[in-house]
Amino acid sequence: MKLFFVILICKLLKLIGGIVGRGSSLPGQIALKLYPDILSRLKLPKYIIAVTGSNGKTSTVEMIAAILQKNGKSVAYNKEGSNQIEGVTTLILGGCTLGGKMKSDILLIESDERYARYTFKYFAPTHYIMTNLYRDQLTRNGHPEWVYEALSHSIHDETQLILNADDPLISRFGAGRENTLWFGVDRLPTSVDHNDGIYNDGIYCPVCGGKMEYEYYHYNHIGSYHCEKCGFKRHKTDFTVTQADMEKGEIVINKDCKIPLAFTGMYNVYNILAAFAACSVVGLDGKAIAGSIGNYMLKNGRIVRFKLGRHDGTLLASKHENSVSYDQSLKYIASRREKCSVLVIVDAISRKYFTGETSWLWDINFEHLNCEHIENIYLSGTYVNDLALRFSFTDIPREKIKPVGDIRQCVDYISEHGDEKLYCVTCFSDKEKLLTKVEVL
Amino acid sequence: MTLKILHLYNDLMNLYGEYANISILERRLREQGFEVEVVKADSCADISFSDFDFIYIGSGTESAQKRALEDIMTKRDEFAAAAESGTVMLLTGNAFEMLGSSVTDGSGKSFNALGLCGFETTENSERRITGDAICTCRFVAGELVGFINKCSETKGVDEPLFTMIMGAGNSINDKNEGCRFKNVFGTHLIGPLLVKNPHFTKYMVELIARNIEGFSYKASALAYERGAYEVTLRELKKRLAQA
Known part of the structure; x- marks a missing residue:
C-alpha cells in the first residue's frame, strides 16, 4: 500500500511541478524521503541502460532514445538532464504503474558520474556506458582519478559494461570483466601522432604509473595507447568507427554502416558510436540504427x-x-x-x-x-x-x-x-x- | 644576466593549469631585463637543485604526488641544502605537503616526506575540501585570491604562509594556511596563483633578484592582471558578505 501512495504522490508532484517548472528533481526527492529504498521495490524493464562520463552524456542519451523510438521501442529517459538519484527517481516513478511496474521497454538513464554510486545502490543497470573521464568541473570533482574512484563504487557485478576503449582511465573499469563490450575509433586521416592539448592526461599509465606510448591520438588523451611497463593497452573494439570523411561529413561503423553527420566534431562521432553500441545490445540491426541516426540534429541546445x-x-x-x-x-x-x-x-x-x-x-x-x-x-x-x-x-x-x-x-x-x-x-x-x-x- | 627556473614534474603535477605560474614569472622577469631559462623535468635524477634561482612544483592527483615524492626523496639532502641556502621555491596544491615530515594516504599508509618542516599531512579518500579563497600574507600588502582543492589536513606547521579570510586553512578550524621555510613557500592554493595575484608575483620577483647588484624593481602596467585580480576579489567578497 505504501508503494502505491508514494508513487501516486510522486506522479502528482511531477504533474504540479511540470506546471510550475520544478518537476524533474523535487518529486523524486520527496519520494525518497518517504520510502528510501523504493527503487529496489519496483519491477523495472528488461533493459536498463545507464550512460555516464565527463562529456557527451546528454547527447548520447538523446540519440539512443531517438534511435530506439524510431524503431518502435518505448523508452523512458531523463531528458531534462536531472541526472542524480532524485531526478532518476522522478523519471522511474513517473513511468510506473501505481503497482510499481515500469511500462516502457527500456529504461535509459543519464547518470552524474560522481553520484552514480547512490543512484545505483538499489538497482543495477543491465548495461552501463562509460564515455570518457576528463578534467571537468574540478572545483567540485577534484580530478579525474577522484571521479574514477567514486564511479567504481557504482558498478555491479551483473552489469555489462560498454566502455570507450580509446580512453585509458575509462578502460581500467574493464579489468577482469569478461563480458565487457568496447567501442572506439580506428586510425583516421584526422588522427595525429602527438597530443595537441596543453596537458597530456594520457602520458602516465593509470594502472602502474609507467610511461605510456600512443600509436595515434584523436584528440587530447583519446587514442590508441599502450604502457611500456605493465602492458596495459587499448582493448580491441566490438563497435568501431572504421572510416570517416570529415570533409564530406560521413562515418562508417563496423565497415558497413554508413552514417551521414549533421555535425562533424569528433565528440559527435563518439556520441553516435556509443549510441550505436547501446542500440545494438538491445537487439537492433546495425543498418537500422544507421538509418535512424543519419544527419541527426541534437535538440538539447548544444x-x-x-x-x-x-x-x-x-x-x-x-x-x-x-x-x-x-x-x-x-x-x-x-x-x-x-x-x-x-x-x-x-x-x-x-x-x-x-x-x-x-x-x-x-x-x-x-x-x-x-x-x-x-x-x-x-x-x-x-x-x-x-x-x-x-x-x-x-x-x-x-x-x-x-x-x-x-x-x-x-x-x-x-x-x-x-x-x-x-x-x-x-x-x-x-x-x-x-x-x-x-x-x- | 640569466635566471634559471626549474619546473619540476611539469607533466605529472599539473592538474590545474599550474604551468602558467612559470609563464607569468618568466614574463615578469624578462620585463625586469633578465634573460630566463626554464628547465622542465619529469624526474630530479639529472637535476642539480643548487643551479636554480627558482624551483616550482604544482599539484597532482594523490597517486601522482606519491610518485613525485618517491622521486624527490632520492635527492632529499640536495633539495634541503638548496632550501637552506635560500633558493626561492614555490610548491602549490599537494606539492606543499611534500615539505613536511610525512603524508599518510586514505588507507593509512604513511610516506616519508622531505622533512624541511615538521608538519604531517593526512589524506581522507572520502572527503574533498574545495572552495574559493581569500587570504592575507604578512609580508605582501593586499589580499590574495585563489582556490583550495584538496582531500587532506595538515597539522603542526610552525610558520604558516597565509591567514584565511575565506576558504579552508591547513586543518579544520585552522585559519592558517601553507608554510614558509626561509625562501620556500608552500600553499594548498592551486592553479596559477602567480597569474591571479600580481602583487605576490612582484614579491617573488624581488626575492629571486634580491642578490643581483643594481637591481631595482621597475613597475609595469599589468592592466589585465590587475583587472582579473580586482574582479575576482570583488566577486568573492560579494559571496563572503552573503554568507
Whole structure:
C-alpha cells in the first residue's frame, strides 16, 4: 500500500511541478524521503541502460532514445538532464504503474558520474556506458582519478559494461570483466601522432604509473595507447568507427554502416558510436540504427544557429571548467576554414554554484584559433581580463583580440561591424546572455 | 644576466593549469631585463637543485604526488641544502605537503616526506575540501585570491604562509594556511596563483633578484592582471558578505 501512495504522490508532484517548472528533481526527492529504498521495490524493464562520463552524456542519451523510438521501442529517459538519484527517481516513478511496474521497454538513464554510486545502490543497470573521464568541473570533482574512484563504487557485478576503449582511465573499469563490450575509433586521416592539448592526461599509465606510448591520438588523451611497463593497452573494439570523411561529413561503423553527420566534431562521432553500441545490445540491426541516426540534429541546445547584424552565427555550447570541451569547439572552428570571427564569453562559471576559479582557462589550447581565416576574437563577460591575459600568452596577432567586458556592448559592436560568419563559444551558464540579444533561427 | 627556473614534474603535477605560474614569472622577469631559462623535468635524477634561482612544483592527483615524492626523496639532502641556502621555491596544491615530515594516504599508509618542516599531512579518500579563497600574507600588502582543492589536513606547521579570510586553512578550524621555510613557500592554493595575484608575483620577483647588484624593481602596467585580480576579489567578497 505504501508503494502505491508514494508513487501516486510522486506522479502528482511531477504533474504540479511540470506546471510550475520544478518537476524533474523535487518529486523524486520527496519520494525518497518517504520510502528510501523504493527503487529496489519496483519491477523495472528488461533493459536498463545507464550512460555516464565527463562529456557527451546528454547527447548520447538523446540519440539512443531517438534511435530506439524510431524503431518502435518505448523508452523512458531523463531528458531534462536531472541526472542524480532524485531526478532518476522522478523519471522511474513517473513511468510506473501505481503497482510499481515500469511500462516502457527500456529504461535509459543519464547518470552524474560522481553520484552514480547512490543512484545505483538499489538497482543495477543491465548495461552501463562509460564515455570518457576528463578534467571537468574540478572545483567540485577534484580530478579525474577522484571521479574514477567514486564511479567504481557504482558498478555491479551483473552489469555489462560498454566502455570507450580509446580512453585509458575509462578502460581500467574493464579489468577482469569478461563480458565487457568496447567501442572506439580506428586510425583516421584526422588522427595525429602527438597530443595537441596543453596537458597530456594520457602520458602516465593509470594502472602502474609507467610511461605510456600512443600509436595515434584523436584528440587530447583519446587514442590508441599502450604502457611500456605493465602492458596495459587499448582493448580491441566490438563497435568501431572504421572510416570517416570529415570533409564530406560521413562515418562508417563496423565497415558497413554508413552514417551521414549533421555535425562533424569528433565528440559527435563518439556520441553516435556509443549510441550505436547501446542500440545494438538491445537487439537492433546495425543498418537500422544507421538509418535512424543519419544527419541527426541534437535538440538539447548544444548547437544553435542565429543571426546577428549581417553575421550568420553558430553557438557551440561548451563547458566552462572543461578544457577538452573547449578544445573540441575551437578545433571545429579551425577546421571549417571559412572567413569568420569568434566570440568567447566567460561570465558565470557555473549555473549551479558560484566560483571565481579560472585555472581551467590555462588548460584550453586557444592556439587552435591562430588561423588566417579567423579575423577577430571577441572576449566578453565578467572574466574578460582573465581571458585577455590567457590570450596574451598565445601567438595570435594582438590586433585580432578584442576584449569588451560588457556582453551587451560586445554584441552591439559585433552587430555593427562586418558580415563574416560568427562562432560563439560559451557555456550553458552564459549562452542565454547571447541568445537573448540575437535572432535565433 | 640569466635566471634559471626549474619546473619540476611539469607533466605529472599539473592538474590545474599550474604551468602558467612559470609563464607569468618568466614574463615578469624578462620585463625586469633578465634573460630566463626554464628547465622542465619529469624526474630530479639529472637535476642539480643548487643551479636554480627558482624551483616550482604544482599539484597532482594523490597517486601522482606519491610518485613525485618517491622521486624527490632520492635527492632529499640536495633539495634541503638548496632550501637552506635560500633558493626561492614555490610548491602549490599537494606539492606543499611534500615539505613536511610525512603524508599518510586514505588507507593509512604513511610516506616519508622531505622533512624541511615538521608538519604531517593526512589524506581522507572520502572527503574533498574545495572552495574559493581569500587570504592575507604578512609580508605582501593586499589580499590574495585563489582556490583550495584538496582531500587532506595538515597539522603542526610552525610558520604558516597565509591567514584565511575565506576558504579552508591547513586543518579544520585552522585559519592558517601553507608554510614558509626561509625562501620556500608552500600553499594548498592551486592553479596559477602567480597569474591571479600580481602583487605576490612582484614579491617573488624581488626575492629571486634580491642578490643581483643594481637591481631595482621597475613597475609595469599589468592592466589585465590587475583587472582579473580586482574582479575576482570583488566577486568573492560579494559571496563572503552573503554568507
